[in-house]
Amino acid sequence: MSIIIAPSILAADFANIERDVDMINKSYADWFHIDIMDGVFVPNISFGMPVLKAIQKHAKKPLDVHLMIIDPDRYVETFSDLGAEILTIHFEACNNLHRSLQKIKSCGMKAGVALNPHTPVEFLNSIIQDIDLVCLMSVNPGFGGQSFIENTYKKVEELKMLIQKKGLNCLIEIDGGVSDQNAAKLITSGVDVLVAGSYVFKAIDPQSNIKFLKQIQL
Numbered sequence: 211m212s213i214i215i216a217p218s219i220l221a222a223d224f225a226n227i228e229r230d231v232d233m234i235n236k237s238y239a240d241w242f243h244i245d246i247m248d249g250v251f252v253p254n255i256s257f258g259m260p261v262l263k264a265i266q267k268h269a270k271k272p273l274d275v276h277l278m279i280i281d282p283d284r285y286v287e288t289f290s291d292l293g294a295e296i297l298t299i300h301f302e303a304c305n306n307l308h309r310s311l312q313k314i315k316s317c318g319m320k321a322g323v324a325l326n327p328h329t330p331v332e333f334l335n336s337i338i339q340d341i342d343l344v345c346l347m348s349v350n351p352g353f354g355g356q357s358f359i360e361n362t363y364k365k366v367e368e369l370k371m372l373i374q375k376k377g378l379n380c381l382i383e384i385d386g387g388v389s390d391q392n393a394a395k396l397i398t399s400g401v402d403v404l405v406a407g408s409y410v411f412k413a414i415d416p417q418s419n420i421k422f423l424k425q426i427q428l
């Protein structure tokens with residue numbers, strides 16, 4: 211399977227959101243990565259339902275929604291109605307993770323779990339079989355444009371081993387500071403999905419940066 215590229219809309223130009231969504235539609239990207247922040251779980255507020263609705267209206271590729279909010283169960287149906295195909299919640303934000311994942315799946319979405327940089331992969335030992343995608347945060351969540359944390363490679367390898375040991379199909383996604391400087395090494399380590407915000411949207415030619423990530427040969 212070739213690598214899945216998910217540009218993060220957080221770095222798009224919100225005054226020209228239709229233009230930027232259309233650029234992704236026409237590019238080699240596979241998914242739209244959508245960051246929802248509540249100002250409590252992370253020290254920033256991104257955008258909410260009306261903006262997601264506007265994105266969804268123009269998007270022709272799956273919406274990969276990353277919730278950085280506490281108690282995400284409250285909004286699972288809402289994000290399903292808004293067209294999310296994958297809904298990722300944070301390990302650190304859930305008291306009953308198993309129940310939350312079942313709720314996401316019962317709404318017809320794929321269920322993702324994100325781990326902050328300080329959360330060990332082994333914490334997923336007892337739940338990995340119920341997860342469709344693990345998002346390893348390679349920055350502290352809350353902002354785009356931060357530097358990639360090098361310890362992520364080790365976590366990717368540990369997670370890959372866990373998934374293979376149990377014979378599962380769970381995808382590994384990396385979110386934060388992804389660029390041409392680390393993409394090849396991440397793919398070699400076992401990553402399936404690369405999220406990229408600044409590397410795509412702050413580029414002079416965003417489509418060629420997307421193409422570069424998509425066509426990395428190992």
Ligand code: DX5
Nearest residue numbers: 218351352354355387407408
């Ligand atoms: C950070 C978000 C990321 C962010 C990535 O909390 O989850 O998706 O938009 O942006 P870059 O690629 O600029 O680090």
Ligand code: ZN
Nearest residue numbers: 243245276385
């Ligand atoms: Zn994200």
